[in-house]
Amino acid sequence: MEDETLLMLPGPVPMPERVRSAMARQAINHRGAEFGNAYADIVRVLKGLFGTKNNPLVISGSGTSGMEAAVSNFGKGRKMAHLINGKFGERMYTIGQRYASEALPIESEWGTPLNLEKLTSALEDGVEVVTMVHNETSAGILNPGEEVGKICRKHDALFIMDGVTSIGGDVFKADDWFVDVAIVGSQKCLAAPAGLAAVSVSDRAWDRVVKNPPYYLDLPAYKKNAAKDPMETPYTPAVPIFLALREACLIIEEEGIENRISRHHKMAKAVRSAVAAWGVDMFPKTDAIHQYSNTVTAACIPANSNDKDFRGSVKKFGIQIAGGQDHLKDKIFRIGHMGAVSAPELLATIAATEYTIRKTGHKVTDSGVMAAAEVLG
């Protein structure tokens, strides 16, 4: 639509009209029933998406505030290991360095599989807390939550998994996978506005919670206030974003969690089929299909082009896709397919991208649009 660039990014993502309208509500008392009921609706739906029996706690802050809440409440003064194969893995490590007694980076090249042998040695050397980014959007790679969870539990370490861009769009089983602390952001697969992070915590993590994390991110205070009736937050919450997230959660409930995940898998398959038809390289250095992200696809910009020209050409159609971050700038482009988008947005995006690829001089093998349509139809 005019005046509405279609955001096909790994967040923020387009929001359904119901979600946006929910924010127009007049100011309400955030210590009353109306707010408490909204918080309760959010928790009910998020539990299903996190795959946990525990009630996620909602922080008024970005996904990063959720990451820091996890690291500071459970890693402070402890030996931590940080699995890294992209930008958000690096961010976890940066945060870990502010809190851990020792923060150990376990790095792989961006977009390549994690080094789990090194993780095992680190755990044998006494690492107490491990962080991993489940869906690393910077590289379009999905990391093995279940496998890492098992390794951590075997060594009795706490496992913090960033599900910021997977929860709500891909399979996530916090309890079954032994994830002790999981985090999601509101503006990704949940298709709500930016501004909230939710954090779930296992019983064994609560048993090991530290003292004196940042005051604003003090998870025991969030837990205590969420246990009230009506539910509350310790500090004044971003009420309109809560109301919007509640509406987004109700939409998710109506769609059904399994349907929603299937839709994301199908969208991912459609984009990957287009990339294959174009004869363009996927960015993640893996052939294992289950290691490709299902919420964002990262592929290589053809040799004759660059980030500005490539995304600029797509933008002419009123569609914004993402480029590469940091050293991947000019090397890759990324198409987000998370949240409420479906076939119309994807077909338009793939068409605009295909037009752009052809303009670079790259000889496409086949029609990416038709390949995607074959999957989506």
Next chain:
Amino acid sequence: MEDETLLMLPGPVPMPERVRSAMARQAINHRGAEFGNAYADIVRVLKGLFGTKNNPLVISGSGTSGMEAAVSNFGKGRKMAHLINGKFGERMYTIGQRYASEALPIESEWGTPLNLEKLTSALEDGVEVVTMVHNETSAGILNPGEEVGKICRKHDALFIMDGVTSIGGDVFKADDWFVDVAIVGSQKCLAAPAGLAAVSVSDRAWDRVVKNPPYYLDLPAYKKNAAKDPMETPYTPAVPIFLALREACLIIEEEGIENRISRHHKMAKAVRSAVAAWGVDMFPKTDAIHQYSNTVTAACIPANSNDKDFRGSVKKFGIQIAGGQDHLKDKIFRIGHMGAVSAPELLATIAATEYTIRKTGHKVTDSGVMAAAEVLG
């Protein structure tokens, strides 16, 4: 209106329709011009309200996140003194205890003037950073920003002043008063939704900024990103709240800062006139009119009533006023008069409160409604 309780609280406050509608915008790229322009509009207006040449930085979090940003970035590892005469002064001290090498509480009874002699001794004993809450809503008292600023500067200490519930509704002159770090919250006098805090920092405070505050509250990162063109935030911002705050700031600009402050002073005078007419005691233990808050009035609940009955009676009229917090519960009631409200909301609130006071059996001296009307007319 039906389904809209009128919130006459010391925040959150009713929002103009323009502010609420601004949030219905479709998701936008928070690293693009539309967002950057909104941030720039906010900064332009806030500078005037803060009374500073420095650009306030906006954090996606509650006022408490702004308080912690101030204390952690400038007080960490230092000797701090915390002036306390109410709940938020206590909160500053609680936060200070997490960061200061030594956190010294300088306590007065809630609602009584601060102990500035003790502050002077503390500064002579080497205190490096002082915190004060300008407008202490828990007690309805306004603390002397200018006077404390001078004392701090004389001893070369940094002065952090919480302006969460005064900036935008009362006179605040950060630069003239030697306030090094000032904080405001979005849902108070600015009449925007809850969810943002803004922090201004003097040059001399930047010269003394510490290393490694909480990652999410790292003010140098906010400064660096705000200097970009278009303006940015280090982590994904709560975009709809930014758009709403921008609209609230444009409304403030249209009203004019001096007009806005005069309006708040007039509202405060009207409520105080009503309280006097009722023959009810003001809560703050002072006769100095300039020590009464101009954005919230705290008065004593008549002897025969209690918090639940008193506020319950007012609530029957669809109006919510505040009670006392902590040990002041059942002792005081508080009427907020901040933000976008004006004569209609005040007259209704005073009428409902007067009805309630009469019902307790308290013999009012005179009509509070007419006394208020005399001021507002």
